[in-house]
Amino acid sequence: MRLSRVARVTLGxxxxxxLAVVYMPLFVVFVNSFSTSxxxxxxxxxxxxxxxxRAFRNAGALEGVTTSLQIALASTAIALVLGxxxxxxxxxxxxxxxxxxxxxVILPIALPGIVTGIALNNAFRTILDVRLGVLTIxxxxxxxxxxxxxxxxxxxxxxxxxxxxxxxxxxxxGVWTTFRLVTFPQxxxxxLAGGLLAFALSFDEIxxxxxxxxxxxxxxxxxxxxxxxxxxxxxxxxxxxxxxVFVSIVPIYFAQRLAGAEQLQK
Amino acid sequence: xxxETPAIRLTGLTKTFxxxxxxxxxxxxxAEGEFFSMLGPxxxxxxxxxxxxxxxxxxxxxxxxxxxxxVTSRAPFDRDVNTVFQDYALFPHMTVLENVAYGLRVRGIxxxxxxxxxxxxxxxxxxxxxxxxxxSQLSGGQRQRVALARATVVEPKVLLLDEPLGALDLxxxxxxxxxxxxxxxxxxITFIFVTHDQEEALTLSDRxxxxxxxxxxQLGTPAEIYEAPMSPFVASFVGTxxxxxxxxxxxxxxxxxxxxxxxxxxxxxxxxxxxVTDTVALAGRVTEVIYLGTSMRILVDVDGGKRLTVxxxxxxxxxxxxxxxxxxxxxxxxxxLVDLEPAMA
Numbered sequence: 001m002r003l004s005r006v007a008r009v010t011l012g013x014x015x016x017x018x019l020a021v022v023y024m025p026l027f028v029v030f031v032n033s034f035s036t037s038x039x040x041x042x043x044x045x046x047x048x049x050x051x052x053x054r055a056f057r058n059a060g061a062l063e064g065v066t067t068s069l070q071i072a073l074a075s076t077a078i079a080l081v082l083g084x085x086x087x088x089x090x091x092x093x094x095x096x097x098x099x100x101x102x103x104x105v106i107l108p109i110a111l112p113g114i115v116t117g118i119a120l121n122n123a124f125r126t127i128l129d130v131r132l133g134v135l136t137i138x139x140x141x142x143x144x145x146x147x148x149x150x151x152x153x154x155x156x157x158x159x160x161x162x163x164x165x166x167x168x169x170x171x172x173x174g175v176w177t178t179f180r181l182v183t184f185p186q187x188x189x190x191x192l193a194g195g196l197l198a199f200a201l202s203f204d205e206i207x208x209x210x211x212x213x214x215x216x217x218x219x220x221x222x223x224x225x226x227x228x229x230x231x232x233x234x235x236x237x238x239x240x241x242x243x244x245v246f247v248s249i250v251p252i253y254f255a256q257r258l259a260g261a262e263q264l265q266k
Numbered sequence: 267x268x269x270e271t272p273a274i275r276l277t278g279l280t281k282t283f284x285x286x287x288x289x290x291x292x293x294x295x296x297a298e299g300e301f302f303s304m305l306g307p308x309x310x311x312x313x314x315x316x317x318x319x320x321x322x323x324x325x326x327x328x329x330x331x332x333x334x335x336x337v338t339s340r341a342p343f344d345r346d347v348n349t350v351f352q353d354y355a356l357f358p359h360m361t362v363l364e365n366v367a368y369g370l371r372v373r374g375i376x377x378x379x380x381x382x383x384x385x386x387x388x389x390x391x392x393x394x395x396x397x398x399x400x401x402s403q404l405s406g407g408q409r410q411r412v413a414l415a416r417a418t419v420v421e422p423k424v425l426l427l428d429e430p431l432g433a434l435d436l437x438x439x440x441x442x443x444x445x446x447x448x449x450x451x452x453x454x455i456t457f458i459f460v461t462h463d464q465e466e467a468l469t470l471s472d473r474x475x476x477x478x479x480x481x482x483x484q485l486g487t488p489a490e491i492y493e494a495p496m497s498p499f500v501a502s503f504v505g506t507x508x509x510x511x512x513x514x515x516x517x518x519x520x521x522x523x524x525x526x527x528x529x530x531x532x533x534x535x536x537x538x539x540x541x542v543t544d545t546v547a548l549a550g551r552v553t554e555v556i557y558l559g560t561s562m563r564i565l566v567d568v569d570g571g572k573r574l575t576v577x578x579x580x581x582x583x584x585x586x587x588x589x590x591x592x593x594x595x596x597x598x599x600x601x602x603l604v605d606l607e608p609a610m611a
Contacts, residue, residue, distance in 0.1 A: 164355050166349075167357070168368070170320060170417075171343075171372060171417075171420060172372050173343055173372040181368075181371075181372070
């Protein structure tokens with residue numbers, strides 16, 4: 001399609017504006033992490049690497065990173081196992097209530113985080129009588145992490161069809177051997193893509209976390225929120241925020257590239 | 267007595283999908299070493315029968331016997347039959363050699379032996395040097411051969427082939443037909459071949475079952491099926507037939523019941539010539555001439571409103587266009603007419 005000069009300039013300007021609105025604040029955070037001012041003034045009066053050094057020595061921030069990594073890894077692992085199993089059940093078998101189960105599995109990602117948070121908080125404390133802590137956060141995160149794995153895996157299963165599995169059975173392989181040698185290798189890249197997304201979702205989650213964390217557990221996003229408005233800590237928060245951006249973007253980038261490479265192969 | 271035990275025996279086999287009888291109370295014996303074709307239009311149940319034999323579907327009722335053993339309730343991996351799939355179903359993440367060795371691998375055969383046997387199987391289909399490649403690097407015909415090698419390397423008692431040549435172009439298909447026939451002879455095992463291509467079935471098979479609506483409409487050798495079709499469906503599905511319904515047979519030929527004649531059994535003559543005794547002669551007019559290379563298909567409207575198809579060898583006499591509108595005498599021997607059972611209601 002050919003566009004007139006005016007249209008191209010207009011559309012270009014609008015696109016640039018929107019991208020600026022989205023990315024300028026991130027840029028400000030990045031610049032502020034080197035600022036000599038402790039109160040986030042703009043423009044920065046001067047530049048220093050002091051905050052970056054302090055961030056790496058900050059016990060609270062480091063503990064937050066460790067906790068968040070543990071939670072993200074654990075909930076991703078749960079999501080990979082349960083997401084794969086539920087996709088296999090829904091894609092390879094027919095049973096009563098299949099469509100309902102399919103909807104119920106996807107729903108947690110659409111639910112407002114605050115609703116999930118309140119609901120899980122109530123369930124854990126009043127019904128199950130579980131102490132809130134790292135474990136409850138992991139379970140809470142797994143409820144929506146399953147969805148990204150499920151979506152990736154079920155799409156792959158659908159595209160793959162059943163004939164490879166039938167061929168494997170035909171050649172003498174039992175159910176488990178077929179899964180190990182045929183189905184799983186076909187799912188590997190879908191699992192990786194779904195797992196990376198799940199990891200990114202869990203790593204920077206704050207709403208559900210707040211409701212399921214209980215006292216004493218500080219994930220990285222919670223630590224940031226706690227420290228953002230303490231004057232002495234603000235620049236360190238900027239440093240952590242910049243690092244969070246990278247930790248979140250890298251998995252998404254690889255997930256996208258994986259999906260792209262798959263497309264090219266087909 | 268083993269020679270009299272059929273390779274496959276189907277008894278009262280029925281498969282229902284919802285309200286549809288995909289396979290309807292089928293009884294069939296397929297002998298050992300036979301090249302058996304199941305021919306029919308799509309939806310006639312032939313592929314379902316194949317999947318029931320392979321074990322991918324469970325029958326609604328009836329039994330499947332393999333060499334005298336009831337295997338109806340056995341899983342696919344527990345049956346000595348192997349399948350060549352329509353889409354080949356090669357494992358895309360494995361090399362060609364790994365694909366062929368797969369059946370041996372899952373049977374727990376030692377690595378050296380299975381690589382040796384898989385290599386030999388690849389050589390047998392003239393793909394000896396293709397082992398390290400991925401299936402995606404092969405052409406359709408080569409994938410087809412890999413699928414054949416993969417299914418035969420485990421030495422099944424019966425090989426099931428589900429429209430294996432459907433995706434190949436004509437030249438390759440003809441070549442693969444010859445190779446399939448040779449492979450079947452050299453292995454000496456039973457081949458059950460599903461196809462909707464009547465010519466392919468006639469070319470390859472020892473016997474053909476013509477399927478229609480989940481039932482076998484006719485079972486016989488290619489010559490029997492072609493020369494003596496027993497129903498209008500078989501007469502028109504296998505080759506081309508001029509079918510006279512009961513009224514037409516009575517009025518034009520003076521016969522009772524539905525009958526048919528093959529286009530190549532009819533000849534065209536100049537009108538008014540002497541008619542040899544015991545020959546049917548009908549007056550007609552040529553309406554269309556279709557040039558087929560080795561032959562001509564000529565459509566003739568005979569008096570009484572019936573349109574007949576006539577096949578004439580291309581003797582290279584007249585330009586085909588000259589004959590349109592020509593008044594002709596259509597002649598054939600009544601002995602070439604085949605009586606068809608009236609179609610079951």
